[in-house]
Amino acid sequence: MSTSHPVVVVSRRGGDRIRAGHPWVYRSDVAGVEAAPGDLVQVVDGRNRPIAWAFWSSASEIALRAVDLAPRAEAPDEETFFRTRLQRAAAYRRELAIDATAYRLVHGEADGLPGLVIDVYGDGRATYLVVQTLSQAMDRRVDRIRDLLVDEFSPAGILTRNDPKVRRLEGLEQTVAVIAGEVPGTLVIREGSLEFEVDLRHGQKTGTFLDQRENHAAAARYVQGRALDAFTYAGGFALHMATRAESVVALDASAAAVAATEANARRNGLTNVTAREVNVFDELRELEIAGARFDTIVLDPPAFAKNRAAVPRAVAGYKEINLRALRLLAPGGHLISCSCSYNVGETLFLDVLQHAASDARATVAVVEKRLQARDHPVLLAVPETSYLKCVVLRRMT
Numbered sequence: 001m002s003t004s005h006p007v008v009v010v011s012r013r014g015g016d017r018i019r020a021g022h023p024w025v026y027r028s029d030v031a032g033v034e035a036a037p038g039d040l041v042q043v044v045d046g047r048n049r050p051i052a053w054a055f056w057s058s059a060s061e062i063a064l065r066a067v068d069l070a071p072r073a074e075a076p077d078e079e080t081f082f083r084t085r086l087q088r089a090a091a092y093r094r095e096l097a098i099d100a101t102a103y104r105l106v107h108g109e110a111d112g113l114p115g116l117v118i119d120v121y122g123d124g125r126a127t128y129l130v131v132q133t134l135s136q137a138m139d140r141r142v143d144r145i146r147d148l149l150v151d152e153f154s155p156a157g158i159l160t161r162n163d164p165k166v167r168r169l170e171g172l173e174q175t176v177a178v179i180a181g182e183v184p185g186t187l188v189i190r191e192g193s194l195e196f197e198v199d200l201r202h203g204q205k206t207g208t209f210l211d212q213r214e215n216h217a218a219a220a221r222y223v224q225g226r227a228l229d230a231f232t233y234a235g236g237f238a239l240h241m242a243t244r245a246e247s248v249v250a251l252d253a254s255a256a257a258v259a260a261t262e263a264n265a266r267r268n269g270l271t272n273v274t275a276r277e278v279n280v281f282d283e284l285r286e287l288e289i290a291g292a293r294f295d296t297i298v299l300d301p302p303a304f305a306k307n308r309a310a311v312p313r314a315v316a317g318y319k320e321i322n323l324r325a326l327r328l329l330a331p332g333g334h335l336i337s338c339s340c341s342y343n344v345g346e347t348l349f350l351d352v353l354q355h356a357a358s359d360a361r362a363t364v365a366v367v368e369k370r371l372q373a374r375d376h377p378v379l380l381a382v383p384e385t386s387y388l389k390c391v392v393l394r395r396m397t
C-alpha cells in the first residue's frame, strides 16, 4: 500500500462494484476516510488491500470516482494520466470521422475522465473548447486541464461552462468563464451540410445538443411529405428534415429557440420551415382538433424525469405526447421519439410507446432503436453513461 497518498476504505459492496468495472463508490459504502476534497486517493478494503485509485468528493453521494480500476500499489502519475486519456479520447473521435465541426471530445466516465466534459466547437477557421468540471477533483485541476488542452489541441479559446446544477451536489459554485484565449459571443458550426449559429455562453448544455447530431441525420433519411418537429430548440431535426421534406413545422415554447430556428433556416436557404412559439402539449391537441396530418413526426422533449421520484409523472408526459403524435401520424409515416431521461430506461420507454400506440389505435413497428451520438460513448459497465433513447417507429396501420 502506498503511504504518500490519502486512503479511503470501502465496504465489500463498494469494492465489488469497482471490480465489476463501475468507477463509482457511493458514500454509504465508504468505511473510513482521510482525504481532502478532490484528492487522488488509494481505495482499499477493510484489510488494507488495494482495490483502485480514485478521486475523492467530500460532498457528493458519489464519494469516489475511480480512475484506475486495477489494484496497483503505485499511484498513477497525474500528468501522464490526463494526457494519455485526452489523447485516447481524441483518437476515438478521429476514428468516428465526424461530419461536423462541433462534437464531444470527452464524455466523462466513458472516456476514463470522470466528472469532465469537453466539447469542441469549430467555425471552419478556429476551434474553441467548452469545458465542464463537474466534480471537486476535476474542478481543482482545471488549470492543469487547460494547460494540457492548449498543448495538445491549440484551441483559439477555452470556455468553462460550469453552470450545470449538478455542480451544487459537489459543493461547487456555478460559473461561466473564459480560461484561455478568446471565445466569440456566437459562432457558426457545420453539422453535415447545414450551418447553425451557436451561443456558447448562453446556449443549452455547452451551446447546443451535440448528442442528437447522428439522430438529426437519421431523421433526414426517414422523412417524407409533411413533417413536424416538436421541441425543436435551434431546428436541429427540423432543418435536416427540411432538406428532403415538402414542409416542416417546428415547435418550441422558447421565443429565442423559435427565432434561432427561423434564422438557421434562412442561413441555409430553407424556405419550407415554419417555426411556432407554442406549448407542444397544447399544440398537439390543437392540431388534432384541426384534423392535421403529418408523414414524419419528431418528439425530442427536455428530460421529464430528472430523478427517480419524477418517473411516474414523466411517464404520463411521454405517454401523452406520443399518443397525440401517433394520432396525427399518417399510416406509413414515421414517429421518431426521443427521451433523454436517464431514469426512464429503454424498456420502460418502449412500454410507454406501446401504450400510446394502443390508445391511439395505431399498429407500429420498431424500425430502429438509436442512442446518443457515438462521440458520447456508452460504457456497458456504466449504465449511467447511456441516457438518450431515440426510437424510430413506423405506423403500419
Ligand SMILES: C[S@@+](CC[C@H](N)C(=O)[O-])C[C@H]1O[C@@H](n2cnc3c(N)ncnc32)[C@H](O)[C@@H]1O
Pocket (backbone or CB within 6 Å): 208, 209, 212, 231, 232, 233, 234, 235, 236, 237, 251, 252, 253, 254, 257, 278, 279, 280, 281, 300, 301, 302, 303, 340
Ligand atoms: C431537448 S431540447 C430539444 C433539442 C433539439 N430537438 C435538438 O435536437 O437540438 C428540448 C426543447 O424543448 C423546449 N420545450 C420544453 N418544454 C416545452 C413545451 N412544453 N413545449 C414546447 N417546447 C418545450 C425547450 O425550450 C428546448 O428547446
